[in-house]
Amino acid sequence: MTPDRSVDPVAAEMQHTYDRYFSSEGYRHRYPQPNAATLDFLLANGARTATKILDFGCGNGRYALALLAESNANVTAFDISAASLTEFADALKRTPYGARVAFVHDDLTALGKPASYDLILMLFGVLSHVGDRATRVRTLSTLRRLLRNDGRLILSVPSIFRRRPWELLKAVLARRLGRAQPPQDEAGNIHFTRLVNGDSLTFFYHLYTLRDLRADLAAAGFAIQRCEAESVLPEWWVTQSRILRGLDRIVSRWIAPSLGYGIRVLARPV
Numbered sequence: 001m002t003p004d005r006s007v008d009p010v011a012a013e014m015q016h017t018y019d020r021y022f023s024s025e026g027y028r029h030r031y032p033q034p035n036a037a038t039l040d041f042l043l044a045n046g047a048r049t050a051t052k053i054l055d056f057g058c059g060n061g062r063y064a065l066a067l068l069a070e071s072n073a074n075v076t077a078f079d080i081s082a083a084s085l086t087e088f089a090d091a092l093k094r095t096p097y098g099a100r101v102a103f104v105h106d107d108l109t110a111l112g113k114p115a116s117y118d119l120i121l122m123l124f125g126v127l128s129h130v131g132d133r134a135t136r137v138r139t140l141s142t143l144r145r146l147l148r149n150d151g152r153l154i155l156s157v158p159s160i161f162r163r164r165p166w167e168l169l170k171a172v173l174a175r176r177l178g179r180a181q182p183p184q185d186e187a188g189n190i191h192f193t194r195l196v197n198g199d200s201l202t203f204f205y206h207l208y209t210l211r212d213l214r215a216d217l218a219a220a221g222f223a224i225q226r227c228e229a230e231s232v233l234p235e236w237w238v239t240q241s242r243i244l245r246g247l248d249r250i251v252s253r254w255i256a257p258s259l260g261y262g263i264r265v266l267a268r269p270v
Contacts, residue, residue, distance in 0.1 A: 018081035026196035057126030061088035122155035140220030160207035229260025
């Protein structure tokens with residue numbers, strides 16, 4: 001079943017934004033490769049030996065393609081953006097891994113039966129693009145049903161302490177003045193605009209504290225097993241510079257997860 005975007009305006013907005021983002025090739029130029037530290041985290045926490053992986057919010061496959069090269073897993077690539085899946089499929093044609101990938105565009109019922117996957121990925125803020133808290137928990141609950149009882153969920157979200165302070169301040173003031181409209185009436189929810197190849201793209205984010213992330217996961221039947229800073233510097237810096245990537249990896253080991261640019265966690269079903 002494809003979600004009804006008339007009752008989920010945030011999803012409709014993000015679908016439109018990311019279709020434009022990928023169609024302009026802006027995403028590929030900004031993030032030309034995986035964050036090496038996140039890729040290592042995936043491989044160290046089940047991706048290398050996984051048999052069936054769901055990459056939920058896979059984008060253009062920058063993590064999935066790397067995992068296909070490092071494992072024998074079958075990958076289900078899910079995204080609400082048709083343009084992102086087109087870019088992924090085009091890149092996949094230049095590899096020998098095509099037979100191990102199934103693409104699913106915006107249809108949760110096509111993801112399979114309960115307990116279908118031993119590893120589910122939700123990387124680089126995908127969860128933060130999902131509407132209000134009830135919708136986020138509902139999405140996580142769907143992933144919990146799809147995950148085996150001995151499976152693993154690996155996700156990363158933007159930290160409220162490091163991201164978009166001006167937009168956060170504006171949202172706080174709007175709530176205090178009674179002017180915030182849903183979903184901006186929920187703490188941590190923001191919109192921001194980025195200029196990409198001359199096109200103004202508007203993004204919705206829920207910025208997380210570690211406490212809120214733990215609570216959302218618990219409400220959906222998960223417990224955090226491991227947690228760390230995803231990076232200290234912005235993701236696009238560490239994916240484009242070898243020097244910054246090396247420095248970032250060193251510093252990230254020594255800071256609290258909430259002080260990272262993003263928070264990266266390994267969660268298990270409970």
